[in-house]
Amino acid sequence: MSLLHLLILIPLLFALIVAFAPAHLSRTIATMGSLVSFGPLLVAMFRFDWADGGSLQFVSSYDWIADMGVRLGVGVDSVSLLLIALTVLLGPICVICSHTAVTENVKVFYGWLTGLQAAMVGVFAATDLVGFYICFEFTLLPMYVLINLYGSKNRKRAATKFFLYTFTGSIIALAGLIYVVFHHRSLEGVWTFDIPTLATTAAQLPLQAQSLVLLALMLGFAVKVPLFPVHTWLPLAHTEAPTAGSVILAGVLLKLGTYGIYRFVLGFVPEAVVEYASLIAVLSVIGIVYAGLICWVQKDVKKLVAYSSVSHLGFCVLGLVALNSVGATGSVLYMINHGLSTGALFLCIGMIYERYHTRSMDELGGLASTMPIWSSFMVFFVMASVGLPGLNGFVSEFMCIIGTFQSSPAWVLEGRIGAAGGSLGPWFAFAAGSGVIVAAMYLLYMTGRVVWGTPRQPADYHEHPELPKDLSRREIGLLSVLAVGCLGLGVYPTPLIEAIEPSVERTLAPYQDLLEERARQLSLDEGEG
Amino acid sequence: MNTAMVLLAIGTIVIASLYFVNKKEDHGWAGTMVKYSSAAYPSPGLGHKGDGEKQAEPVGLLPDQAQPGSVTLVSFGAEGAVSLADEDAAAKASGTLFGYDPFKIMYYVSAVLGLFGIIAAAWFHGPKGLAGLGIGNRVEPAKVRMDAIAARFGPIPRWAENKWYVDEFYHAIVVKPLLVASHVFHAIDKLVIDGIVDLLGSLPRFLGSLLRPSQSGVLHSYATGMVAGSAVLVALIVLVALL
Secondary structure (H helix, E strand, O other): OHHHHHHHHHHHHHHEEEHHOOHHHHHHHHHHHHHOHHHHHHHHHHHOHHOOOOOOOEEEEEEEEHHHOOOEEEEEEEHHHHHHHHHHHHHHHHHHHHHOOOOOOOOHHHHHHHHHHHHHHHHEOOEEHHHHHHHHOOOOOHHHHHHHHHOOOOOOHHHHHHHHHHHHHHHHHHHHHHOOOOOOOHHHOOOEHHHHHHHHHHHOOOOOHHHHHHHHHHHHHHHOOOOOOHHHHHHHHHHHHHHHHHHHHHHHHHHHHHHHHHHHHHHHHHHEEEEEEEEHHHHHHHHHHHHHHHHHOOOHHHHHHHHHHHHHHHHHHHHHHOOOHHHHHHHHHHHHHHHHHHHHHHHHHHHHHHOOOOOOOOOOOOOOOOOOHHHHHHHHHHHHHHHHEEHHHHHHHHHHHHHHOOOOOOHHOOOOOOOOOOOOOOOHHHHHHHHHHHHHHHHHHHHHHHHHHHHHHOOOHHHHHHHHOOOOOOHHHHHHHHHHHHHHHOOOHHHHHHHHHHHHHHHHHHHHHHHHHHHHHHHHHHHHH | OOOHHHHHHHHHHHHHHHHHHHOOOOOHHHHHHHHHHHHHOEEEOOOOEEEOOEEEEEHHHHOOOOOOEEEEEEEEEOOEEOOOOHHHHHHHHHHHHHOOOOHHHHHHHHHHHHHHHHHHHHHHHOOOHHHHHOOOOOOOOOOOOOHHHHHHHHHHHHHHHHHHHHHHHHHHHHHHHHHHHHHHHHHHHHHHHHHHHHHHHHHHHHHHHHHHHHOOOOOHHHHHHHHHHHHHHHHHHHHHOOO
16 A cells, blocks of 8 residues: 555545535535645655656555456556646646536536546556556546536537547547557566556567557647647637646646556657657647747637647657656756646636636636736736746746757767757757747736726626635635745745756666667768668 | 936946056056956957858967966867967957958947947937937927938838737747747647546456356346356367368
């Protein structure tokens, strides 16, 4: 029994209590349940050996199907633990922000929301493929219910599309993962679903097979991230979801995809990744600029932030496939930072929606005059999202771009300082950098109209008795927590970076030789040709 | 009178005077600033294409090995870094403009042009009195010497008064195309990409609607199907037996 098992079981237990307790208590029970998780988390973070962050700690497993090597295994390295921390942080924030928003069917809402937290922690903590996949898929169910029952106008379509799209992707990923398991069986003669063990044998697959596994895994995780062509579920799902749903979707669920790429794609099939890194990078860069430009012409504020998630996570994946330490560290940092800043943006928009019941920029404007506190927070988180230096977005964005820039095989051969071979290079960084400008364009345009600009209100606006005109203390508290996180990580990201680095080094260890080999191969081809 | 510009000018002169006022060898703080700045050296940075010679090599500042704590100008040539301690080598490396150091030319030309501009502005637009340097004649706001001759310059005064239409230019060259691109991308996203997804999504339902009539519950059609199916099977068997 490890701390991680506790972190999974506590929300699950509280979800069950919510299911059986009377409805007027669900709010309190769910809040308590999500806050109680902080206990084991803080203990885990204190007892974690951050210097040895690359190795799995708090490992513990129970036999499940012994003959097939299926176990309920948990174990975290520094990246997993940090993402679990993000989950446990955003969990209570989602619960607390829905206190006034959800008034009917409360039991269902809070029950599923708390259960969702258990599933998300389970994904990050799992060391067993079956456990990982079960939790990965289990996150879809609460989101489906949340969007379907508590969303806005187009919610049924959004929920169905979200569920089927991501589910299809993950089924294909499952096919790839099972292939790896079968390969291990044929190689070693024993069934196992243990992720570290599979990583060592999967790397021995021939390039052909590795490419197929890469394709399968990427199809699954690319839908979740989302990457460029398979992103269309996101705007719909985000727009129609309730506030808590959007926050947890943008904050954590998208990171399941990038975490999957980090752990499985980078971990299982290094040769294929080296081969196809530039292709994945092209998709990421297209996602960055294309989604960014689409944001600019959106009228719905929530859709704008949803497309901006596509754009930002393009940076994340770009950093991962840069295949060097700076890029991958920046990418993991980006996962955490994006969770904080975009989660906060969705919170702000949700607060507006609760009061005005509209998200259209045609009907909202100049809110700074009536809601100054909200406006301050909104501008703050917009700046964090844009990548203003001093706030958290900048550090991670910068590191991803630098990683991309340095990831050029030519540089490795010329022996330039800091270059770490790879398939990307200055052109990718240039295109990604233009994405930063596009981000400023649409976010500042939106802020200019909604926060400043001519004061506008929807025609059917009426005041709510239980919601103050500006933010209530509860809402200020939620946003302050996230704001402190954004500012702190922007000004002093070093502890986090140092925590992430050991894990990144270990994940990228097989790439050193592969990249040098590839660089040499490319120079030979150029020399002959 | 533009207060900000006057203050800037006075401030520059004060700070520059700190250099000359300090009698020390290295001219104190101001001297350090000058010494370490690129202005003290002839043409640092990338040089010009020399007078018909091969393209000049890049030049830059490196720490001086001989005197620790100071920097020296070097040129990065094919043989490595070559020090350009004296003016001749520096001039050769960085090129000359009509035989003079380009940086000195830049000082003098810009100063002359600036002074000329100030005097011309005072003459054409300046008010009477000290602010117009004694040569202006503007008493009412809208009557200056320039107005009389502005028409002779064609569209240029209009350009000058409208900020050279720079904003409009950027809007036409950068903003408008990007907006068009954004709308196009938005349309592509909604119609093409999402269209494909929705098409795939409606595929099962469509296929189901094709196959549904076979499960109608009308027993006649079941009987018809059985007869037709057995007829096809018999035909196949006979055909195979014949061949």
